[in-house]
Amino acid sequence: MPDRQKPGETWLASATAPTQDGGQTIDPTPDESRVVVQTTRIGRFSLLREIGAGGMGTVFAAYDDQLDRKVALKILRKPRAGNERQRRQILREARAAARVSHPNVVSVYEVNDADGLIHIAMEYIDGETLHSWQSKGGHHWRQVLSMYIQVGQALQAAHEVDVVHRDFKPENVLIGEDGRPRVVDFGLARVGLDDANPEADAGTHAELRAQGRITLSGVVAGTLGYMSPEQYRGGNVDARSDQWSFCASLFEALYGYLPFTGKTIAEYTENVYGKPLAPPRNSPIPDEIHRVLLRGLSVAPDARFPSMESLLSALSQEHVDDVASGKNLRTLFTRAAIAVCLLVFVGFQIRQLNRPPNNTEPIIASIVLLSATLFGGLAYRRTILSQRIHRSTWLLMCVTMGQNFLVRLLGWMSALPRAHVIPIELVVITGATLFGTLSLLRRGHWISLIPLGTAFLVHREVLPPRVGIIAYLLSVVLFFVIWQRAATEVSAQRAQRSRSSSRSSKSDRSRSSPSRSSPSDGSSQPLVK
16 A cells, blocks of 8 residues: 555655665755755645655655556756746656656656646655665676666667666666666756756756766766766767766776776866776676776777667677677687697607607696696686686686596506507597587587598508697687687677667668657757757
């Protein structure tokens, strides 16, 4: 049963619940940041209690008499007296934001102007802010990343209908009791600000600065630490600005601090054009994810990802079985495999030029290679542990080398001629390449025919044992070369799809732009400038 207001009960009370502004428990003493309401009812909504105040207005728990449900009612700050243009802009942008429909976006039920107050009726959520959730600690970085990917999907849905948040931060995300995050306050960052007459809003500007929010002439209001560089310099603010704010928030969630700092606004503005802070030493976060964040935090909007979808794709593929993931480690694998195989081949050819092969030297080679693989895995353990394909490949290498070490050891203990041991080694490498190409690369299955065919011919004494070594090394090299080529193809296909999607989105916006203008006042502006 909704907690309806009892007769005689005051509508104003302190609250400890998280607010839809990301505010904390409030002081009931009126101040400049709160909307003073001299009524217990607005339209069809009965006010129950105040639950938060922020730069854009005040949030109340309210009861919808018509639909019999509890809602969160945000009452926005009044525009300057007589500023009809600003009032229409507030309503227009609030209604545009209400178009965003996504499971990770707080539901907006109504945007209206009643009793002289502009209000937004929203889904009431019992829970906590994303900032509060991540500040508790104890979350694995995968959990944090998964939570932010859900939040990023909400931003992506907004961008697809030309709505830009302009003030994304962890305080503007609520996590309900069901564990699902919801983003709030889409498109409302400039509500209450008169872009055409910034001097008229000098008091509002000072207030926002006091709250850690700043606004300059021609600049969307935002929050220090989460504002993109273009917001500081008064440039064009579009979906890429949300992308920057998202990456700054995720950076803070993963590493415990924001990528840029500053004791004053001037110092912060200067720092935001430099390099982000380095991650902590021994951080468990894979380097690939850090590089994605660095690209999203680029000063130039064009250097960031072409869309929120591309950014989320880059973040997601780093911890799944993706053939294109972990570019640096994959390249290192390939180069190391080619170099080692070449050195082994040349060394064995020189060593065995004038004498028959024996079992002792291959055993020593197995010990060296297996040790190098184990130590290499420890050195790159973060990437290997976070990416399934690298982890599986590394384990496959260890198992294959371990098996061949045992084969060579048993051959030496049994005094088997080297010519009889090599076909067994080739059968082991056949199984390894077949497993790797079928389950990991999903291509290049023909590689396994090389060691298998060579094993048969060496066993029949059609080919000398020395050729078996060549087939062994060639199979390893081809596996990594095909992996590298496959990853390059997949990356190119993704880039092409991303460019096509971006062109299609721009074309759709171009065709639909006239419909987003309001003919009523002649001062309408597109939602995304």
